[in-house]
Amino acid sequence: MLLKIIDKSDKxxxxxxxxxxxxxxxxxxxxxxxxxxxxxxxxxxLEENKRIVAYFSLLASQLNxxxxxxxxxxxxxxxxxxxxxxxxxxRGNNIGCTMIKIAVKKTxxxxxxxxxxxxxxxxxxxxxxxxxxxxxxxxxxxxxxxTFSILAIDLLKYENSxx
Amino acid sequence: xxxxxxxxKSEKEKEKLKENLFFHLDEDLIETEDDINRLREILxxxxxxxxxxxxxxxxxxxxxxxxxxxxxISLEEIASEKKP
Numbered sequence: 001m002l003l004k005i006i007d008k009s010d011k012x013x014x015x016x017x018x019x020x021x022x023x024x025x026x027x028x029x030x031x032x033x034x035x036x037x038x039x040x041x042x043x044x045x046l047e048e049n050k051r052i053v054a055y056f057s058l059l060a061s062q063l064n065x066x067x068x069x070x071x072x073x074x075x076x077x078x079x080x081x082x083x084x085x086x087x088x089x090x091r092g093n094n095i096g097c098t099m100i101k102i103a104v105k106k107t108x109x110x111x112x113x114x115x116x117x118x119x120x121x122x123x124x125x126x127x128x129x130x131x132x133x134x135x136x137x138x139x140x141x142x143x144x145x146x147t148f149s150i151l152a153i154d155l156l157k158y159e160n161s162x163x
Numbered sequence: 164x165x166x167x168x169x170x171x172k173s174e175k176e177k178e179k180l181k182e183n184l185f186f187h188l189d190e191d192l193i194e195t196e197d198d199i200n201r202l203r204e205i206l207x208x209x210x211x212x213x214x215x216x217x218x219x220x221x222x223x224x225x226x227x228x229x230x231x232x233x234x235x236i237s238l239e240e241i242a243s244e245k246k247p
Contacts, residue, residue: 001241003234047235063202064191070203093242101222102229117206137222138215140205143198150192157211161219 001053003102006030006041015052017085025083026055033057039082042102044095054095056084056103060116077114078152079107081121097135104137104153111155119153 006012012027030041039059045052059082062075070076081103086095107119121139123131128149131139138158142150193199211219225244229236 001236001238003229003236053238063193065193065199065202066191069199070206076202076206090238093238094244095238095241098225098241098244101225104219104222105226136214137218138211142201142205143192152205154205156206157209157215158219158222160209161211161216162223 001044002047003042003044006034006043006055008035010043010045010052011050012052015055015085015087017054018088019085022083022085025057026052026085030055030057030083041083042099042106044099052087053090054084054086054099056099057082058103058106058110060114061120063118063120076118077116078118078120079110079116081119084121097137100135100137104158107153108155108158111159117155119155121151122148123151124148 008031010031012031015026016023026041030039033039034041039057041055041057043052043055059080061078061080063078065074065076068074081100084096084099084103086099104119107116110116120142121131125144125147128141128144128151131137131151132141138153139151140154142152144150193202
């Protein structure tokens with residue numbers, strides 16, 4: 001398999017992770033977003049038939065704190081792990097965990113050029129324990145909302161742990 | 164002529180297209196004092212658990228391996244990758 005950024009030549013039609021929203025994003029929004037510089041979508045694909053095995057998307061954003069109590073700024077610069085999916089036929093191969101490792105590393109590298117402090121992921125409540133307990137990649141729980149949970153990785157802790 | 168169902172479907176599709184959102188950040192995530200305290204805790208607590216340290220090292224090593232292999236990796240290698 002190869003990792004690369006998505007482009008117009010990629011075969012997106014066969015991808016099916018079993019989640020309509022995640023499929024819809026890849027098939028309708030990932031490529032336009034890429035060319036509009038709205039998000040970067042990374043794909044793992046099979047070299048032999050170009051089939052997409054998995055993908056994730058990253059984009060810059062901010063966390064509005066409403067006032068300047070934290071560090072004198074009202075917006076914390078962050079990166080969102082916006083969408084992530086593994087094709088149904090390739091599940092159970094540790095690919096999800098691997099993609100998060102790549103996303104975290106890429107975000108850390110990006111933060112060296114343009115400051116960002118957290119990598120945030122929005123996950124369904126039932127996947128929360130997967131991120132926090134099962135794969136534990138340094139995620140910290142931030143808050144729960146109606147049907148989803150917000151988790152964060154502190155990039156400063158990540159950077160410091162490598163020193 | 165577009166059928167009612169067709170029209171509804173088309174409106175639904177248009178609505179979906181508008182949802183080029185990754186995150187519900189159109190709503191502010193910081194709503195309560197607890198939220199700000201939790202965020203402060205994440206940002207200011209410098210302690211890193213051993214589990215997180217292992218995870219970060221593992222991410223770093225894996226990415227270095229990917230670079231060495233020109234971003235090529237087999238499914239078997241991924242499956243055998245150590246889980247944190």
